[in-house]
Amino acid sequence: MTRLVPVAPVLAWLFLFSTACAHGNPAQDERDLQQLVAVQAEAWNSGDAVAWSKDFAQDADFINIVGSVFEGREQIEQRHAAIFSTLFKGSQAKVTVRKIVFPQEDIAVVDTTHEVTGHSGLPPGVRDTEPGLLRTRMRYVMQKRSGQWRILAGQNTDVKPAP
Secondary structure, eight states: OOOOOOHHHHHHHHHHHHHHTTOOOHHHHHHHHHHHHHHHHHHHHTTOHHHHHTTEEEEEEEEOTTSOEEESHHHHHHHHHHHHTTTTTTOEEEEEEEEEEEEETTEEEEEEEEEEESOSOOOTTOOOSBTTBEEEEEEEEEEEETTEEEEEEEEEEEOOOOO
16 A cells, blocks of 8 residues: 655645755854944045945935934935044044844844044034043844845944043
């Protein structure tokens, strides 16, 4: 007697097995995100708004240090070009990744600390965290699209000086 195996359950099992084994490489993703942040810091240090903004998604949002919202990569790039030619011209940023969390395989939340020196001024309401040093916390929400990490949203918050 020949036993027939139902095709649908076998196909379902194969699909689930293949997708379960198709996990990304979290260690490589973390290295890629660290590299993205490092390249962005280099772009800041050279005052290159195009390079600084290149990893933002076309429809990204960015909330700057004073709470202004920039919508879309083009506006993010334009606003950074403006600050790179004025208050932050010639400034240097040291960026440290504090934490990376993957709520989903293709989504990352990246928290960084920025230490900016060499600035000629600061936006209204912002003060140096320490003399000559502006420290901020940046949070990015990123998504991996077609094998590339893209920034969907970012928010930068200044660290207030000690009282």
